[in-house]
Amino acid sequence: MLPTSSELEILRIIWQRGPSTVREVYLTLARERKVGYSTVLKFMQIMTDKGSLIRDDSVRPQRYRAAQPRHQTQRGIIRDVIDRAFGGSSATLIVQALSDRRSTADERQQIRELLDKLDESSK
Numbered sequence: 001m002l003p004t005s006s007e008l009e010i011l012r013i014i015w016q017r018g019p020s021t022v023r024e025v026y027l028t029l030a031r032e033r034k035v036g037y038s039t040v041l042k043f044m045q046i047m048t049d050k051g052s053l054i055r056d057d058s059v060r061p062q063r064y065r066a067a068q069p070r071h072q073t074q075r076g077i078i079r080d081v082i083d084r085a086f087g088g089s090s091a092t093l094i095v096q097a098l099s100d101r102r103s104t105a106d107e108r109q110q111i112r113e114l115l116d117k118l119d120e121s122s123k
Contacts, residue, residue, distance in 0.1 A: 002080055003073065007047055010040070011066055011073065019056065019065040 003011060013028045014020050026040040044064055047053040053064045066073075078093075086092045103111075 001050055001052075002077055003047075003052055006043055007052060010043060010047065011052065011070075014053070014064060014066050015070045019063040021061045021063055023061065025064075 009029065010025055013025050017024065017028070022037070022041045022044055025044065026035065026037045029035045029040060044053060048055050048064070051067055054067050056063045056065070082088060082090050082093050086096070098111075
């Protein structure tokens, strides 16, 4: 199941910080916007029930870690977007993304390198 935008905020913090307590996630979120501790706790409990987070009950306070690495979650989100919004065409997604936003020289170089690798592997 794909994470909601609020769940992604929490996941981003945990991917960045590593295993974290509810308080640590709350304090990080509270720097960016107004949010209640109990709201963060509830979200993290729901995410644990959904399988997005794994809770370590062997320590106090409990620590949470992401069930999947960032790239795996991002890959799932991208697959869903490609299927639902772009009719399954990754090329259409890429063309749209590159035409809507300026990319840096480094990003364009990364794209070229990926395309070169894909060309090589298809030979």
